[in-house]
Amino acid sequence: MIARDVVVENLIVTAVATFLAASAANASTIQLQPVSDAFARLGHSCGGIKQQILGEGFDDAGNVTGYVFAATRCGGSGKGGGYHTTTYSTWLAVTWDLGGNVVGEITGTPDPDPSVAGAYHSGSLVGGANYPTCDNATEYDNAFTCLSVPVFDGTGAYSVQTSLYVVNQAACTASDTSYCTYRGILAHECGPSCVRCGDMDSDGAVTASDALAALRAATGTGTCALQVCDVDGSGDVSATDALKILEYALDPAVSMTCQ
Ligand SMILES: [Ca+2]
Numbered sequence: 001m002i003a004r005d006v007v008v009e010n011l012i013v014t015a016v017a018t019f020l021a022a023s024a025a026n027a028s029t030i031q032l033q034p035v036s037d038a039f040a041r042l043g044h045s046c047g048g049i050k051q052q053i054l055g056e057g058f059d060d061a062g063n064v065t066g067y068v069f070a071a072t073r074c075g076g077s078g079k080g081g082g083y084h085t086t087t088y089s090t091w092l093a094v095t096w097d098l099g100g101n102v103v104g105e106i107t108g109t110p111d112p113d114p115s116v117a118g119a120y121h122s123g124s125l126v127g128g129a130n131y132p133t134c135d136n137a138t139e140y141d142n143a144f145t146c147l148s149v150p151v152f153d154g155t156g157a158y159s160v161q162t163s164l165y166v167v168n169q170a171a172c173t174a175s176d177t178s179y180c181t182y183r184g185i186l187a188h189e190c191g192p193s194c195v196r197c198g199d200m201d202s203d204g205a206v207t208a209s210d211a212l213a214a215l216r217a218a219t220g221t222g223t224c225a226l227q228v229c230d231v232d233g234s235g236d237v238s239a240t241d242a243l244k245i246l247e248y249a250l251d252p253a254v255s256m257t258c259q
């Protein structure tokens with residue numbers, strides 16, 4: 001068995017060297033969907049309804065919570081031949097399932113401004129502390145995207161955040177978001193408290209790096225919890241587990257069984 005493990009180990013080291021550079025975390029992300037009946041909520045639809053979608057967090061049932069700001073601008077001839085537009089808008093408190101589909105909505109509550117989900121308007125600068133990826137240095141920067149700090153659910157496997165795309169910073173304000181676009185983003189990944197079978201480094205993906213870490217644990221130069229690295233359920237961590245992790249990294253159809 002020792003000789004076999006040496007062979008397996010050599011195989012893994014060679015394969016790791018080959019595939020390590022190509023390995024990367026691959027958390028999947030989807031967008032939270034707009035509400036389908038915004039027209040009914042607004043009572044008007046003139047030239048389309050724009051929806052700002054802001055992710056907030058998770059409820060006790062594990063569904064995603066957030067807000068949608070729906071608005072439509074209606075133009076018309078005013079008295080005396082002048083032209084004016086009327087904007088009809090409403091806030092919706094929305095719940096989405098983990099597929100990003102709307103599963104519940106309440107109109108008009110609690111009338112938040114966009115800062116509720118991390119958007120922050122400080123004077124003429126858009127972004128702020130809740131959007132750490134903003135790199136707009138001056139009020140004259142335009143056409144940039146920021147991401148809010150992700151909020152994880154109780155399992156640490158899902159996170160929601162808001163992306164903010166600013167078209168015109170000067171025109172994008174808390175009261176007029178015509179020149180900004182907010183989108184709720186739901187990611188399926190491993191956060192700090194997430195334990196995934198084979199994902200030794202908890203980065204949300206099983207890669208050759210995890211196989212190498214498991215190999216180190218198997219050879220006594222590292223440690224790894226059984227529920228993460230004993231992927232064949234044998235009760236210990238061996239080079240066989242490392243090989244299986246590597247096989248899974250290359251082909252997710254390979255089955256792993258952690259306790
Ligand atoms: Ca990993």
Ligand SMILES: [Ca+2]
Binds near residue numbers: 231232241
């Ligand atoms: Ca094992």
